[in-house]
Amino acid sequence: MEHLHDIPPALNAVLPRLLARARRLADSPSDADDLVQETALKLWQSLRKGTEIEDLDRYAMTVLRNQARQRWRSDRPTDPLEEESAAVPPVAPARIACSELAAAVERLPDTQAALIHMIAGGETSPAALAERTGLPVGTVMSRLARARSKLRAEMGITQKAPVSDLF
Numbered sequence: 001m002e003h004l005h006d007i008p009p010a011l012n013a014v015l016p017r018l019l020a021r022a023r024r025l026a027d028s029p030s031d032a033d034d035l036v037q038e039t040a041l042k043l044w045q046s047l048r049k050g051t052e053i054e055d056l057d058r059y060a061m062t063v064l065r066n067q068a069r070q071r072w073r074s075d076r077p078t079d080p081l082e083e084e085s086a087a088v089p090p091v092a093p094a095r096i097a098c099s100e101l102a103a104a105v106e107r108l109p110d111t112q113a114a115l116i117h118m119i120a121g122g123e124t125s126p127a128a129l130a131e132r133t134g135l136p137v138g139t140v141m142s143r144l145a146r147a148r149s150k151l152r153a154e155m156g157i158t159q160k161a162p163v164s165d166l167f
Contacts, residue, residue, distance in 0.1 A: 025068040112147035
């Protein structure tokens, strides 16, 4: 097995020029180093096989240029990310809708807003709401119906549309 010190002197002599040229061809210093390594490996393999190379410097530059072109071809441009192709739906519209809804709840009469806040807190039973407020169940239900109707009108949602239309 050959060692690194067995590299032909002609190949060692061309490496600095290869690196200078690779820096002009590559996007970053690390890419330039990679190009030089790949080129040097190909050159060394050719020399070990006994390939007759008349002008090693010119041959090395041609191999380097071909390696760079091969990389450029393999770097396929990517399409810009479209909103429809996003893996996660955007959260901004939902946050804006929630903010607008909270502001609309605050504009309700206090008696209706208090019931809506209780529902938002997790209480959904009209009987439990009536018990907590001391109001008759019918009054709770009518206040909730009026509050929901006002909220739908203010948010621009039709009576039968689901709440998900907010988003």
